[in-house]
Amino acid sequence: MAGIDIGTTSIGVVIASASGETVSIVTKANDSDLRSKRSWERIQEPERIVAIVRELIAGCEPYWKDVSAIGISCQMHGMLYVNRAGRSVSPLYTWQDGRGDLPLKQGEESYVERLGKLTGYSMSSGFGLTTHYYNALNGEVPEEAAFLCTIGDYVAMKLTGAAVPVMDPSNAASLGMFSNRLTAFDAAAVARAGIDAAILPPICKENGIAGTTPDGKVVACAIGDNQASFIGAVPKLQGTLLVNIGTGSQISLFSESHEEVAGLEMRPFPGGGCLLVGAPLSGGKSYALLEQFFKAVCLSFCDAEMDDALIFERMNEMAGQALDNGLGQLRFDTQFYGTRNDPNGLGHAAGIGPDNFTPGHFAAAVLTGIVDELMGFVHVIPERLLATVTGAAGSGNGIRRNPVMQRLLRERLNLPLHLAEAKEEAAFGAAVHAAAVTGAYPDLNAAMAAMKKG
Incomplete structure (x- = not known):
């Protein structure tokens, strides 16, 4: 079995045996970012992403010939347009794109606010249908666009030669205006938004198969990276709280039934059920922001360019020492990139005194702030669901490579943390x-x- 993960900053391919033994792992930086004169625009080149996937597949030889099935995981919310031949005709507009937060006119509400009022759905900037709504109103939908789809759907098309994308509910829901009850886009809401439903791709059939490669490998419909990480990280679906910290962060808990919980997203799960998800806009990138600050200080005063990995290693060491000594009243609110409800919100620091005005204390306080923001979502999970949780799983490099983060999560969750x-x-x-x-x-x-994580 092969799994392809298309992240915002990196792309990876894993080949595993039927018993779960990992026989090959290859990764590569996702260098497909496109420059834009628009400060709020975040776009990537789809064909470059496809090329990276093909490079990684080539790097899996001689194992690739034994692969019988291919699964795909991808960054959620973002979308691109394809023509009737199945070729991309736009960049990939990623989940970080900010056009939805722009005002329709000077002094008026934003596109995402208007869209929410029209549809009754909670929409955010970066959601695929928010991006399409802006593009449609501003004449930026390519004339030859036949469908919109996620980057995972597009890679599946390229592997199978399909001309029409098919979308798993886990990715479809991430675009917005998706009815979990109907397992389909909400046609009435789409119409109220003035969006032509013909541009929406069909939902993947119950068998979950997108197609077959020319050499006979079955390709599963692409699923959201949050759901894929849950499958890959937890020992079983029920009873484990997943904490993922990468560029962003999430807490996720599986429910067999669809649960509507204020403050949490309900995301469809492949095969049935749902994930209850709390997803701040920041996570590991908040810690990276502090790393960039330290790097700039070194460059400004010492004219020395330091290696990123060494800076992070030293930050972790200092943060651990600071926690041992105590932070005092120092607190960092790490919402440097806003929140889904307040995209213009800012982070802040409080409780700074002479004893904690040190690089180590700042590093520890930022890590603590990241964990505290996640814990805010944990606290809104209904008690009857929390009572079923017997352990936590940690995934993402923001946890795996940071023992201080692991320590903080164990302390805050008061649960065993399985990596x-x-x-x-x-x-x-x-x-x-x-x-x-x-x-x-x-x-x-x-x-x-059966496939023990190995």
Whole structure:
């Protein structure tokens, strides 16, 4: 089984045996970012992403020939346009794109605010249909655009030669205006927004299969990276709270039934059920912001360019020492990039005194702030669901590479913290998903039980 994960900053391919043994892992930086004169625009080149995926597949030889099924995980919310031949005709507008927060006219509400009022759905800038709404109103939808889709759907098209994208509910819901009850885009809401529903791709059929490669490998419909990480990181679907910290961050808990909880997103799960998700706009990138500050200080005063990995290592060391000595009243609110409800919000620091005005205390306080923001979402999970949680799983490099973050999570959650053994959780989860949908195992739970994370 093979799993492909298309992240915002990196792309990885994992090949695993039927028993879950990882036989090959290859990764590469996602260098597809496109420059824009618009400060709020975040776009990537889809064809470059496809080229990276093909490079990674080539790097998996000689294991690739034994692969029977391919799963795909991808960054959620973002979208691109394709023509009727299945070729991209736009950049990938990523989840970080800010056009939805722009005002329709000077002094008026934003595009995302208007869209929410029209549809009754909670929309955010960066959601695919928010981006399309802006583009449609401003004449920026390419004339030849036939469908919009996620980057995972597009890679599936390129692997199978399909001309029409098919979208798993886990990705469709991330675009917005998706009815979990109907497992379909909400046609009435789409119409109220003035969007032509013909541009929406079909939802992947129950078998979860997107197509077949020319050499006979079955390709599963792409799933969201949050759901894929959950599959790849937790020992079983029920009873484990997943904390993921990468560029962003999430807490996720599986529910067999659809649960509407104020303050949490309900995301469809492949095969049924849902994930209850709390997703701040920041996470590891907040810690990276502090690293950039320290790097700028070194360059300004010492004219010395320091290696990023060495700076992070030293930051972690100092943060651990600062926690041992106590932070005093020092607190960092790490909402440097706003929140989904307040995109213009800013972070702040409080409780600074002579004893904690040190680089180590600042590093510890930023890490603590990241964890505190996540804990705010944990606290709104209904008690009856929290009572079923017996452990926590940690995934993402923001946890895996940072023992101080692991320590803080164990202390705040008061739960055992299991670190996923699979080094690329989302890619591994995509491979497990592919094993389930292609019939190698009866269902996803059986696939997860058999494919020990190794």
